[in-house]
Amino acid sequence: MLEKIAAKFGACPIQYKLLLQTEKTVEGRALEGKQGTTKLSLSLTCAFCFLISIFSTLPVFFGMDVFTYALIGITMSMFTVGMWTLPYFDLLLSPINYPVVAHTPVSSRTYFLVKLTQILKYAVLLLTCLNIFPSFSGIFIRGDNITILCYFFPVFYPPIAFMAGFFTIGVMTAFAGYLTKLYSVKRLQKISKSAQFILPLLLPASFFLIPTDVVVDNYKSVLKWLYVFPSGWFAGGVSLAVSTLERPGFIRDLVLTGIAMFSTLLLVLIPLRSIAKTYSKYLSFLMESGSRQKDRLRIKQPFLARFFKSREVYAVFRLSAAYMLRDRQILHQLASGAVVSLIMVAMFFVRKIYPIEFIEYHYAIGLSPGFTGLFVFLGVVTVFGFLSSVEYSEHWKASWMLSLVPLRKPYDLWRGVVTVTFIYIVLPSTLLFFILATVLWGVMGIFFILPGLLVVLFSVITYPKPESSIPLSKEPVEIDRMTGCLAYGISMLIAGVLVGVQFLARFIHVSVYIGVYCVIVIGGLIGFVYLFRKRGQKTV
Amino acid sequence: MISVSHLTKEYGEKKAVDNISFEATKGEIVGYLGPNGAGKSTTLKMLVGLLQPTSGNISVAGYSAETELLELKQRVGYVPEEAQLYEHLTLVEHLQLMGRLYHLEEELIAHKIVQLAKLFDMEAQANQRISSFSQGMRQKCLIMAALLHNPDVLFLDEPFTNLDVTTVTFLKSLLQRLAELGKTILYCTHILEVAETLCPRIMIINEGKIIADAPVADLRQQTNQTALNEIFVQLTETTGLDEKTDEAVRIVMEDTPNA
Numbered sequence: 142m143l144e145k146i147a148a149k150f151g152a153c154p155i156q157y158k159l160l161l162q163t164e165k166t167v168e169g170r171a172l173e174g175k176q177g178t179t180k181l182s183l184s185l186t187c188a189f190c191f192l193i194s195i196f197s198t199l200p201v202f203f204g205m206d207v208f209t210y211a212l213i214g215i216t217m218s219m220f221t222v223g224m225w226t227l228p229y230f231d232l233l234l235s236p237i238n239y240p241v242v243a244h245t246p247v248s249s250r251t252y253f254l255v256k257l258t259q260i261l262k263y264a265v266l267l268l269t270c271l272n273i274f275p276s277f278s279g280i281f282i283r284g285d286n287i288t289i290l291c292y293f294f295p296v297f298y299p300p301i302a303f304m305a306g307f308f309t310i311g312v313m314t315a316f317a318g319y320l321t322k323l324y325s326v327k328r329l330q331k332i333s334k335s336a337q338f339i340l341p342l343l344l345p346a347s348f349f350l351i352p353t354d355v356v357v358d359n360y361k362s363v364l365k366w367l368y369v370f371p372s373g374w375f376a377g378g379v380s381l382a383v384s385t386l387e388r389p390g391f392i393r394d395l396v397l398t399g400i401a402m403f404s405t406l407l408l409v410l411i412p413l414r415s416i417a418k419t420y421s422k423y424l425s426f427l428m429e430s431g432s433r434q435k436d437r438l439r440i441k442q443p444f445l446a447r448f449f450k451s452r453e454v455y456a457v458f459r460l461s462a463a464y465m466l467r468d469r470q471i472l473h474q475l476a477s478g479a480v481v482s483l484i485m486v487a488m489f490f491v492r493k494i495y496p497i498e499f500i501e502y503h504y505a506i507g508l509s510p511g512f513t514g515l516f517v518f519l520g521v522v523t524v525f526g527f528l529s530s531v532e533y534s535e536h537w538k539a540s541w542m543l544s545l546v547p548l549r550k551p552y553d554l555w556r557g558v559v560t561v562t563f564i565y566i567v568l569p570s571t572l573l574f575f576i577l578a579t580v581l582w583g584v585m586g587i588f589f590i591l592p593g594l595l596v597v598l599f600s601v602i603t604y605p606k607p608e609s610s611i612p613l614s615k616e617p618v619e620i621d622r623m624t625g626c627l628a629y630g631i632s633m634l635i636a637g638v639l640v641g642v643q644f645l646a647r648f649i650h651v652s653v654y655i656g657v658y659c660v661i662v663i664g665g666l667i668g669f670v671y672l673f674r675k676r677g678q679k680t681v
Numbered sequence: 682m683i684s685v686s687h688l689t690k691e692y693g694e695k696k697a698v699d700n701i702s703f704e705a706t707k708g709e710i711v712g713y714l715g716p717n718g719a720g721k722s723t724t725l726k727m728l729v730g731l732l733q734p735t736s737g738n739i740s741v742a743g744y745s746a747e748t749e750l751l752e753l754k755q756r757v758g759y760v761p762e763e764a765q766l767y768e769h770l771t772l773v774e775h776l777q778l779m780g781r782l783y784h785l786e787e788e789l790i791a792h793k794i795v796q797l798a799k800l801f802d803m804e805a806q807a808n809q810r811i812s813s814f815s816q817g818m819r820q821k822c823l824i825m826a827a828l829l830h831n832p833d834v835l836f837l838d839e840p841f842t843n844l845d846v847t848t849v850t851f852l853k854s855l856l857q858r859l860a861e862l863g864k865t866i867l868y869c870t871h872i873l874e875v876a877e878t879l880c881p882r883i884m885i886i887n888e889g890k891i892i893a894d895a896p897v898a899d900l901r902q903q904t905n906q907t908a909l910n911e912i913f914v915q916l917t918e919t920t921g922l923d924e925k926t927d928e929a930v931r932i933v934m935e936d937t938p939n940a
Contacts, residue, residue, distance in 0.1 A: 437804075438773075438794075438795050438798055438799070438807050438808075439795075440790075440791035440794055440795060441791075442791065443787060452781045452782070452785075459774070459777070460767065460778055463767075463769060463774060464767070467769035467810075536765070536766070536767050536769065538763075538765040539765045539768075541731060541765060542766075542767075542778075542826075543782070544730075545729060545730070545754065546782040547750075547751040547753075547754035547783070548751070548782075549751060
């Protein structure tokens with residue numbers, strides 16, 4: 142039957158069947174393990190999933206509503222599928238056996254469909270095991286807004302849970318793809334093996350770490366924060382299917398279902414496209430229709446180029462942007478900075494060191510030192526993370542090219558780097574905080590952004606440039622953290638002074654405060670433009 | 682096109698290039714030969730502005746390296762000895778970077794990249810990262826980048842390293858045609874067969890000093906040798922080749938220090 146479906150997608154049914162059989166044999170043997178280390182067999186995984194499935198049914202006996210019940214079941218299912226994807230990812234997705242068929246007239250489409258079938262087969266098998274019990278026990282949920290459709294719970298729940306599973310696989314695939322940029326394949330395999338043990342331990346550990354009393358006592362108020370998590374979106378879908386239309390949470394469920402469907406489509410299609418791309422790269426060596434055809438090389442005119450007056454600035458902008466996303470050293474620095482920042486912010490929130498009230502607390506026209514502090518902290522950490530690492534590269538010896546070219550203003554090279562920082566770091570983080578500020582304070586949100594944005598902008602422009610102005614020109618072993626630390630300390634000091642001055646101004650009078658605010662923002666912007674231009678005028 | 686007078690480069694006590702002077706006219710291909718460490722690459726690095734000379738004057742394409750370095754740099758193409766490249770870039774991105782740094786228009790850059798990639802048989806690899814390239818492909822990247830901005834003078838430091846026979850043949854032909862069109866080429870190598878067929882004029886540098894500068898035919902006459910490698914050995918070897926070989930054989934054949 143599968144062959145017929147594959148044939149409809151343009152695959153050769155005989156080759157498809159044979160390759161699928163071969164894949165099955167190869168996988169079976171790989172799962173047998175080697176050198177005494179037995180891998181978790183598929184049957185054991187299924188049994189484990191059944192166990193989780195039974196645990197997921199328990200909330201039905203505690204009288205929980207549909208949304209919470211679905212939330213728990215889907216979260217468990219997504220978490221397990223995510224864990225499962227880690228160790229099996231390499232086995233399923235790596236086309237390690239492609240050279241075996243490379244010399245045969247197998248089309249890349251047939252080969253890709255074989256791989257896709259393998260992934261789907263395992264995904265469906267595991268998701269069935271995970272969701273079979275919660276689907277049936279859902280019939281017994283009782284509540285005010287439940288309709289007769291609740292008896293059809295086993296019909297509605299599995300497709301949504303499956304969608305959540307595919308979404309998770311999509312996220313994990315994309316995440317694994319990103320990690321391959323940071324780490325070598327061998328290192329990644331080690332990480333996935335470690336994650337297999339460590340991450341399941343986090344689940345019970347989270348019961349101790351998360352302030353459960355807050356969750357239990359104020360469930361209704363905490364609930365809205367759960368909509369942020371993907372499992373909440375899918376739970377909204379289940380709730381929408383079996384609950385009445387005339388209830389308070391209808392719009393919420395409708396929106397959540399929309400987000401769930403859109404994100405699944407997006408995340409499943411993107412990794413699939415990426416996998417297909419990887420395959421086509423390898424499988425381009427397969428003989429398609431008896432001969433290899435070369436694609437004609439086409440180069441698109443870059444859209445951003447027209448916005449740059451200086452060709453040098455644009456050239457280095459593109460170089461630095463490419464290295465920002467591809468150089469392990471820089472990626473590592475950015476990722477670790479972002480993770481540390483987020484963990485710290487999360488810790489502040491969870492442990493009430495930095496309560497939400499402090500962020501919301503504001504003066505006169507609504508400037509919040511807490512919010513500014515948070516924006517400056519995250520912005521400056523990321524900016525300095527990038528600027529301090531962009532001087533270094535594993536390919537530092539290639540910087541001879543930047544010394545060879547005729548540069549009238551060597552500072553233009555550093556301006557390219559600065560532009561990358563503005564476009565790739567400052568702009569997205571400002572937008573993010575602007576959205577957050579708008580949520581908290583409405584249209585007045587812009588006033589909360591400006592002081593923090595100024596500090597971040599100044600931190601970029603005043604960051605001490607390397608002596609030669611040439612980025613990616615130093616060997617990573619020479620990394621000098623002192624410059625970054627010093628600049629960071631100064632930025633924090635400026636941010637502190639900025640907040641302090643406003644605080645004092647508010648004590649004097651509200652009109653003084655408004656005046657001080659305007660002076661800081663307008664003066665700051667003028668100063669920034671002046672400094673930016675002045676630095677660019679330096680010639681050889 | 683190239684004028685060098687009393688050029689010296691010192692590294693502490695050591696003189697890597699010692700008071701050399703020469704000239705190369707428009708359309709000339711000059712072979713710059715010498716043993717390892719003779720000062721060939723150092724000379725080239727000074728000529729393209731990558732190294733500051735200790736003393737002496739350089740003029741390339743009518744521009745002085747001391748006072749008009751930017752104009753000079755705009756008119757030279759350089760292929761270095763080692764293929765050090767930004768390996769996270771693709772071939773297209775690398776050539777775009779170089780084209781932009783030489784102030785070429787985007788449209789022209791794109792057009793030239795497509796044509797060069799086709800000529801150097803790199804179309805299939807054009808959008809692949811350089812890190813996945815073989816040494817020969819990296820060498821092609823360097824050559825394409827050096828030709829991209831239509832330079833008046835080409836400085837080539839061992840340009841045929843790691844290239845296959847077909848590409849070498851094509852490049853030799855290309856360099857000859859470019860010279861006919863008025864480009865000056867300083868070709869630095871220690872592979873004498875290529876220099877002999879490509880360069881009508883040969884300069885030999887040894888221990889930082891130019892010890893010969895003449896057409897190949899004149900060098901043959903001066904040294905009474907027919908092959909360029911024999912001329913080279915005669916001019917650069919300080920001790921006799923036979924004695925040196927005997928000494929090497931004796932060392933290789935020794936079993937133990939006391940034997």
